Amino acid sequence: MPLRVLIVDDSPVMRRVVRRTLELSGHAFDKVFECANGLEALELLNANWVDLVLTDVHMPGLSGDELIRRMRADPVLADVPVVVISSDRADERVERLTQLGARAYLKKPFRPEQLGSILASLTTPGVPDAAATL
Amino acid sequence: MPQPRSDEAVLEQVLAATLQDTAFVLFDPPAPEAREAGPYLRACITIGDARDTELRLWVPDALAVELAETVLAEPGAEAAQVSATVGELLNIIAGAWWAEQPDASRATELGVPTVDARADRPATHGLSVTLWASGVAPITLEAVQRA
Numbered sequence: 001m002p003l004r005v006l007i008v009d010d011s012p013v014m015r016r017v018v019r020r021t022l023e024l025s026g027h028a029f030d031k032v033f034e035c036a037n038g039l040e041a042l043e044l045l046n047a048n049w050v051d052l053v054l055t056d057v058h059m060p061g062l063s064g065d066e067l068i069r070r071m072r073a074d075p076v077l078a079d080v081p082v083v084v085i086s087s088d089r090a091d092e093r094v095e096r097l098t099q100l101g102a103r104a105y106l107k108k109p110f111r112p113e114q115l116g117s118i119l120a121s122l123t124t125p126g127v128p129d130a131a132a133t134l
Numbered sequence: 135m136p137q138p139r140s141d142e143a144v145l146e147q148v149l150a151a152t153l154q155d156t157a158f159v160l161f162d163p164p165a166p167e168a169r170e171a172g173p174y175l176r177a178c179i180t181i182g183d184a185r186d187t188e189l190r191l192w193v194p195d196a197l198a199v200e201l202a203e204t205v206l207a208e209p210g211a212e213a214a215q216v217s218a219t220v221g222e223l224l225n226i227i228a229g230a231w232w233a234e235q236p237d238a239s240r241a242t243e244l245g246v247p248t249v250d251a252r253a254d255r256p257a258t259h260g261l262s263v264t265l266w267a268s269g270v271a272p273i274t275l276e277a278v279q280r281a
Binding site: 012 | 151152154155156205206207215218219222225226228229230232233244
């Protein structure tokens with residue numbers, strides 16, 4: 001089934017990179033939304049269902065950490081998988097975001113097949129959750 | 135405190151991986167028609183606990199436009215888009231570089247990339263590496279310890 005995905009990043013360049021990587025990942029998409037920070041994302045999520053959120057960490061307004069925290073506290077959004085995409089590869093950062101509820105952590109730079117693998121693990125019934133850090 | 139490991143192999147690996155994966159740039163040995171002419175776009179970013187290391191990236195103007203058009207997947211990139219793209223690429227390079235340092239398990243302090251248009255050709259003072267995009271255009275990455 002085509003996926004509905006939300007990309008959250010304050011950099012228009014990175015949003016384009018992620019969108020293009022999605023297109024090359026081998027998955028079909030019904031809709032790809034884009035937001036520049038966590039506040040915009042929460043507003044969009046209140047009006048639109050998505051299968052997956054791909055978010056940066058450091059953003060003005062509302063960070064990726066806080067976005068995850070608020071989604072996990074919202075009964076409607078609590079089960080929507082969140083994948084963190086970041087240049088920050090530090091183990092302590094990955095661990096903290098995973099504890100907050102991120103389902104996978106994708107380190108930049110990344111290839112379409114890496115993103116595709118995460119999408120498959122998080123959105124395909126019967127495929128084990130990768131809980132991946134790539 | 136452990137000092138960052140700034141060897142050329144690490145610089146080369148993070149530069150090549152980032153540009154190949156993000157902008158589909160291929161690197162080859164310099165070709166006979168290699169372009170050395172500038173001007174260059176120069177991007178800088180500080181990194182580390184005290185932001186005591188600076189990474190500097192030089193990209194020839196013409197190649198920077200090609201990079202932006204590839205990354206953004208649209209022709210006719212404007213100057214601001216080109217600068218933003220090169221800055222974002224350096225941000226990714228910096229994160230990948232930090233991950234190769236001895237104390238990389240700690241969270242990174244990355245500065246905001248700055249980009250200067252029409253910079254002079256690379257005049258490196260620290261450790262640096264130059265790769266040739268498709269064999270014809272040089273991209274230089276330098277790691278400098280700040281005082």
